[in-house]
Amino acid sequence: MSDVTLAELCIFACSETFRTDREIIATGIGPVPRVGAGLAKLTHSPGLMMTDGEAYLVEQPVPMGPRGDYQVKRAGHLPFSRFFDSAVWTGRRHAMVTPTQIDRFGQTNLSQLGGTHHQPKTQMLGVRGFPGNSIYHANSMFIPFHSKRTFVEGEVDMVSSAGYNPAKRVAGGNYDHIDLQQMVTNLCVMDFGGPDNAVRVISLHPGVTFDQVQETTGFELVDAVEGETALPGKDALVIINQLDPHNYRANVIRDNPPAKRTVT
Amino acid sequence: MLDKRMTPAEIVGRLSDGMTVGIGGWGPRRKPMALVREIIRSDLKDLTIIAYGGADVGMLCAAGKVKKLVFAFVSLDAIPLEPWFRKSREAGQIEVLELDEGMLQWGLKAAAFGLPFLPTRVGLGTDLAELGGLKTVQSPYVDGETLIAMPALKLDAALLHVNRCDYRGNVQLLGPDAYYDEWFAKASVKTYVSCEELVDKMEDHYHDDAEANIFERCFVTGVTEIVGGAHPSSMPPLHGPDMKAFKAYAGAAKDPGDWSAVADQFVGPDEATYLDSVGGKEAVMNIPLAIY
Structure with missing residues (x-):
């Protein structure tokens, strides 16, 4: 399996993140989370539901990019106009996203960097649905380049999604459904299972050390490494290729390195 | 018979400075762009715009029409960051109320039901x-x-673009997603709808598609036919987003970076000239649907 790429390893790790016995919507934004969600549905978590990326529910995850003769087979309908009622505000969803900043509390930012709210230095997307996603349902993250620019010291510039920050909680508010699951990066897999939801490293990708991860993270990590992140097997690779026939995954991580790297 | 027909200029003539205007659609999808262009051609100013934003928001910001923006995102999908919106924000030119996507529709629903x-x-x-x-x-x-x-996000006016209308304001929306258009309509004092096809009586032409009537005509003040009126945004099932046009529009935010130098290209003196400039009706209808 020496030709497995790091992106494929990450897809496999993302698919594990989506593992569930519930019937919930799996949303993976970007090639690696999206193929990971599809892989989860087609292997260990058949209850997962997903859309064609627009408005229809499909039982066969739709491959990425131009589809040629492939016909989307619609099994149901979940337009944006029903999404909050059905998926988000009932907690029946697990989303995997790539925010611009993440802090030690799991708070994320994809709205703005620097400056003020009236005049940000860099305007990004806006908070989108992150506030609602974070207060209502499970969320995970995929970060293709693990660095202190993403995993920031202190707190994120603008809290777009709720995390485990006690200072951000108002008395009487219901924070029970904040459920930050895993963060898959190009170096490791992390979760929020440490004391007071501290971020832990739970597996390292082949050739990566805990110190290497710590050095490129802006906050202190708990070493809870149980071993190497698992490589996808032959069957998983076949499905990954079916879900990403144009190999968009090759452009996700710089230089598209193999999963088994020599230590740099 | 009720007759709610108006010209686009009459619709924009009913708006006034300082109004709160909601715009239907979602990002680069099914936006009432012809009505937005008509606003840009007008002297209107100091508008508060509420939208799931795409180039509608970017253009209105660039043209200096926006005093305040209520938004959860502004994006062109394949071009994630709307460049003209960014310029306005980074120059501190507009007031904002930033909301979650779900909060925005919740505020429209509060307004629709007359709740605070x-x-x-x-x-x-x-x-x-x-x-x-x-x-x-x-x-x-x-x-x-x-x-x-x-x-409540109370609107003075809502602008929508749909597939079909009749003279009385019956609408039909044929795409896969109505987004939150019905709530923009119900949250608003007046709602103006442009459409690809205007018929006299819906029941005489398209009674088989009555399920596509996603909100009732009592919420519609004015209707107008503007073929290609969503361009460059998508108008499913007729056509997709014009990514070539969006790329040119996004590129112009960098070079020359000055809206007044390019407004003529992206807005034009009138809608007929605009449609010609992008290849005419046929070219617009031939833009393939987006793959997500």
């Missing part, structure tokens, strides 16, 4: 409440839960 607010958990644990001055409310029941009181 609707309670929600959304926004708790984030910076939205503090930045937007949103207040909390406590449940009077035994749970006593503290919730954010999402204020």
Whole structure:
């Protein structure tokens, strides 16, 4: 399996993140989370539901990019106009996203960097649905380049999604459904299972050390490494290729390195 | 018979400075762009715009029409960051109320039902409440839960683009997703709808598609036919987003970076000239649907 790429390893790790016995919507934004969600549905978590990326529910995850003769087979309908009622505000969803900043509390930012709210230095997307996603349902993250620019010291510039920050909680508010699951990066897999939801490293990708991860993270990590992140097997690779026939995954991580790297 | 037909200029003539205007559609999808262009050609100013934003928001900001923007995102999908919106924000040119996508439709629903607010958990644990001055409310029941009181987003006018209308304001929306158009319509004092095809009586032409009537004609003030009126946004099932046009529009934000130098290219002196400039009706209808 020496030709497995790091992106494929990450897809496999993302698919594990989506593992569930519930019937919930799996949303993976970007090639690696999206193929990971599809892989989860087609292997260990058949209850997962997903859309064609627009408005229809499909039982066969739709491959990425131009589809040629492939016909989307619609099994149901979940337009944006029903999404909050059905998926988000009932907690029946697990989303995997790539925010611009993440802090030690799991708070994320994809709205703005620097400056003020009236005049940000860099305007990004806006908070989108992150506030609602974070207060209502499970969320995970995929970060293709693990660095202190993403995993920031202190707190994120603008809290777009709720995390485990006690200072951000108002008395009487219901924070029970904040459920930050895993963060898959190009170096490791992390979760929020440490004391007071501290971020832990739970597996390292082949050739990566805990110190290497710590050095490129802006906050202190708990070493809870149980071993190497698992490589996808032959069957998983076949499905990954079916879900990403144009190999968009090759452009996700710089230089598209193999999963088994020599230590740099 | 009721007759709500108007010209695009008459519709924009009914708007006035300082109004709060809601715009239907979603990002680069099924936006009433011809009506937006008509606003840009007018002298209107100081508008508060509420939208799931795409180039509608970017253009109105660039053209200096926007005093305040209520938004959850502004994006062109394949071009994630709307460049003209960014320029306005980074220059500190507009006031904003930033909301979660779900909060925005919740505020429209509060307005539609004449309520001062609707309670929600959304926004708790984030910076939205503090930045937007949103207040909390406590449940009077035994749970006593503290919730954010999402204020009603009352609109003076809503602008929508749909597939079909009739003279009386019956609409039909044929794409896969109505987004929150019906709530923009119901949250608004007046709603103006442009369409690809205007017929006299819907029941005489398209009674088989009555399920596509996603909101009722009592919420419609004016209708107008503008073929290609969503361009460069998508108009499913007729056509997709014009990514070539969006790329040129996004590129112009960098070079020359000055809206007044390119407004003529992206707005034009009138809608007929604009449509010609992008290849005419046929070219627009041939733009393939987006693959997500």
